[in-house]
Amino acid sequence: MTAKLGIVAGGGELPTHVAAACKKAGREVFIVGLDGQADPDTLDADVWIRLGEAGRGLELLREANVEELTFVGPVKRPSLRQLRPDARTARFLAKLGAAALGDNSLLSAVASELEREGFRVIAPESVLDDLLAVEGQYGAHAPDEMALGDVARGIRVARALGALDIGQAVIVQQGHVLGVEAAEGTDRLIERCAGLRLDGEGGVLVKIAKPGQERRIDLPTIGTATVAAAAAAGLRGIAVEAGGALVVDPDRLAAAADEAGLFVIAIAVES
Amino acid sequence: MTAKLGIVAGGGELPTHVAAACKKAGREVFIVGLDGQADPDTLDADVWIRLGEAGRGLELLREANVEELTFVGPVKRPSLRQLRPDARTARFLAKLGAAALGDNSLLSAVASELEREGFRVIAPESVLDDLLAVEGQYGAHAPDEMALGDVARGIRVARALGALDIGQAVIVQQGHVLGVEAAEGTDRLIERCAGLRLDGEGGVLVKIAKPGQERRIDLPTIGTATVAAAAAAGLRGIAVEAGGALVVDPDRLAAAADEAGLFVIAIAVES
Numbered sequence: 001m002t003a004k005l006g007i008v009a010g011g012g013e014l015p016t017h018v019a020a021a022c023k024k025a026g027r028e029v030f031i032v033g034l035d036g037q038a039d040p041d042t043l044d045a046d047v048w049i050r051l052g053e054a055g056r057g058l059e060l061l062r063e064a065n066v067e068e069l070t071f072v073g074p075v076k077r078p079s080l081r082q083l084r085p086d087a088r089t090a091r092f093l094a095k096l097g098a099a100a101l102g103d104n105s106l107l108s109a110v111a112s113e114l115e116r117e118g119f120r121v122i123a124p125e126s127v128l129d130d131l132l133a134v135e136g137q138y139g140a141h142a143p144d145e146m147a148l149g150d151v152a153r154g155i156r157v158a159r160a161l162g163a164l165d166i167g168q169a170v171i172v173q174q175g176h177v178l179g180v181e182a183a184e185g186t187d188r189l190i191e192r193c194a195g196l197r198l199d200g201e202g203g204v205l206v207k208i209a210k211p212g213q214e215r216r217i218d219l220p221t222i223g224t225a226t227v228a229a230a231a232a233a234g235l236r237g238i239a240v241e242a243g244g245a246l247v248v249d250p251d252r253l254a255a256a257a258d259e260a261g262l263f264v265i266a267i268a269v270e271s
Numbered sequence: 272m273t274a275k276l277g278i279v280a281g282g283g284e285l286p287t288h289v290a291a292a293c294k295k296a297g298r299e300v301f302i303v304g305l306d307g308q309a310d311p312d313t314l315d316a317d318v319w320i321r322l323g324e325a326g327r328g329l330e331l332l333r334e335a336n337v338e339e340l341t342f343v344g345p346v347k348r349p350s351l352r353q354l355r356p357d358a359r360t361a362r363f364l365a366k367l368g369a370a371a372l373g374d375n376s377l378l379s380a381v382a383s384e385l386e387r388e389g390f391r392v393i394a395p396e397s398v399l400d401d402l403l404a405v406e407g408q409y410g411a412h413a414p415d416e417m418a419l420g421d422v423a424r425g426i427r428v429a430r431a432l433g434a435l436d437i438g439q440a441v442i443v444q445q446g447h448v449l450g451v452e453a454a455e456g457t458d459r460l461i462e463r464c465a466g467l468r469l470d471g472e473g474g475v476l477v478k479i480a481k482p483g484q485e486r487r488i489d490l491p492t493i494g495t496a497t498v499a500a501a502a503a504a505g506l507r508g509i510a511v512e513a514g515g516a517l518v519v520d521p522d523r524l525a526a527a528a529d530e531a532g533l534f535v536i537a538i539a540v541e542s
Contacts, residue, residue: 077447077469160431166448176348177437178454183447183467192463196454198348 004028005127006066006119008057009038009045010073013223014124014248016043018072021128030064032057036082037075051078055088058117068120070127071217077183111216123216130250132219133266135242138250139257143237143265146201149175151239154206155269162210168220171235173203186220187229194233202236208269209244223248224256227264237263244269275299276398277337277390279328280309280316281344284494285395285519287314289343292399301335303328307353308346322346326359329388339391341398342488348454382487394487401521404537406513409521410528414508414536417472420446422510425477426540433481439491442506444474457491458500465504473507479540480515494519495527498535508534515540 005022007029009015015031015038022029033045040048046064049057061069085093096109111121125132143151150172157170157177167181171193178193190205197203207220222240230238238257240247245266247253257264276293278300280286286302286309293300304316311319317335320328332340356364367380382392396402414422421443428441428448438452442464449464461476468474478491493511501509509528511518516537518524528535 082470157435157437160435161451164428164431164448166428166451176454177435180432180437180451180453182451183449184463188463192455192459199353 002027003067004030004065006061006064006069007031008069008071009033009043010071010075011037011039012073012221012248013042013225014221014246015072017248018070018124018128018131019044030061030066032060034075036078038073050084051075052083052085052089054092055086058088061119066119068122069114070122070124072124074185074218074221076185121216123219125219125246131246131248133240133242133245133247135266135268138247138264138266139254139262141237141257141261141263143204143239143263146174147204147236147263150204151206151237151265151267153177154204154239155208155241155267158206158208159211159269162208163212165210165212168210169205169207171203171205173198174201178203186226190229190233190235193235197234202234205230205235205238206240207238207245208241215244219244219246221246221248222253222264224252227253227256227260227262231260231262235262237265239265239267241269242266273298274338275301275336277332277335277340278302279340279342280304280314281342281346282308282310283344283492283519284313284496285492285517286343288519289341289395289399289402290315301332301337303331305346309344321355323354323356323360325363326357329359332390337390339393340385341393341395343395345456345489345492347456392487394490396490396517402517402519404511404513404516404518406537406539409518409535409537410525410533412508412528412532412534414475414510414534415472417445418475418507418534421475422477422508422536422538424448425475425510426479426512426538429477429479430482430540433479434483436481436483439481440476440478442474442476444469445472449474457497461500461504461506464506468505473505476501476506476509477511478509478516479512486515490515490517492517492519493524493535495523498524498527498531498533502531502533506533508536510536510538512540513537 005027007019009031019029019031031045033043033048035048035050047060092113114121154170154172161167169181169186169189171178178196179189181189209219276298278290280302290300302316304314304319306319306321318331363384385392425441425443432438440452440457440460442449449467450460452460480490
């Protein structure tokens, strides 16, 4: 029997989706909801902890006999005041020092620290087979030539940003970069670009993993909510990296894209 | 006697400032206000044209006996519908083709086209001596070590963005990139980052000219309004590139920075 899986749950619908898939496959889960990150209305967590409560979190996971852990769903960076670190968290942050400033280095350090504590950290897509984006098109709509040009430009920009550990998402319309994601997150990027939209053919959203990113923890994720937000902002489509993004429930995503008239594609990106 | 200077006026206070300096120096000016870009409440323009009226603009400049032209103040990219190009503008855009999609190539093309039409295009700082940022500190406040670290990170990020012809401005706080400018412009970047601010020492705004930018037309500009916006957003200071940014009325800017408790520095950036 596979050991109980610890699910550390951030935002979005993915944590619930992964938990359901585990239960369906007969694997027990122990869900740790992150306060202020996961949605208490939809996530049925076993315990809730603040991000700063690493000590209590480790204790709870051990008490629940968890050996394998996965991080699911985006986590917004807290301010130090919101973090209110417990002793264990403070020791970790002190050890990290300046490395805590970059998202990549922070997440890699979290993963290493948990492994030092005796946990195995696995990627959510190793729990849920069809989670990782596969090359090709989701749904019936395909990008035209202009959209493919926008996607190509978006990939170049997203990779340059990612190399600087800034953000994962870019919106490009007719060759023009409307917006670039940093700390505000993809939802607010999409909202903002709705107001910057030019006439004519709509833009595209490109989400690409950062080079050097801790892929077990923080892959870009898209789901039906992303499709709805993109459609509301007048975008024509979404492109992610094949093998470098999580797609929550591909069938529902394809259906949502078809209904909204958007294309969703996963493309191979050379590294 | 120096020939009459044509001032094509975009947004902000700089066009009025340049016009006043010319008049003070005894040089006649002919001010072309750009509809929807320049502020009709503060700019005393001789004529107003839409961005799409290149034909009419050229005619008006010739009738006014203008031989030398300068572009002053930021110009927001219009949609094609807002542009409603006249025949001359449409011919220019058709000639440009895909090159019109990048800001850099567009502005370079505008400058070349005007020179082909017989005008000299000069940079605003060649009209107003003290306009170009000089290396050093404006006002009494100096950046501390953390702020200098944020400035250094901001410069790296801004140069990478600039190389992709995206934007000129970045806000960094405690090593973390809060926001990156694309089509929304610096004011909205500053506003947005106010809401993303972490506790503790505030962030810095870094504005750097894009490599390959048409420097005669589109240098980053800061003035007292920039200082006020930065202060309102909880930033600690502003850094621009020495020789690569315009500083509107340095004495007033220094006084505003002192009053707001902000540092403003221009630093040498290796190319």
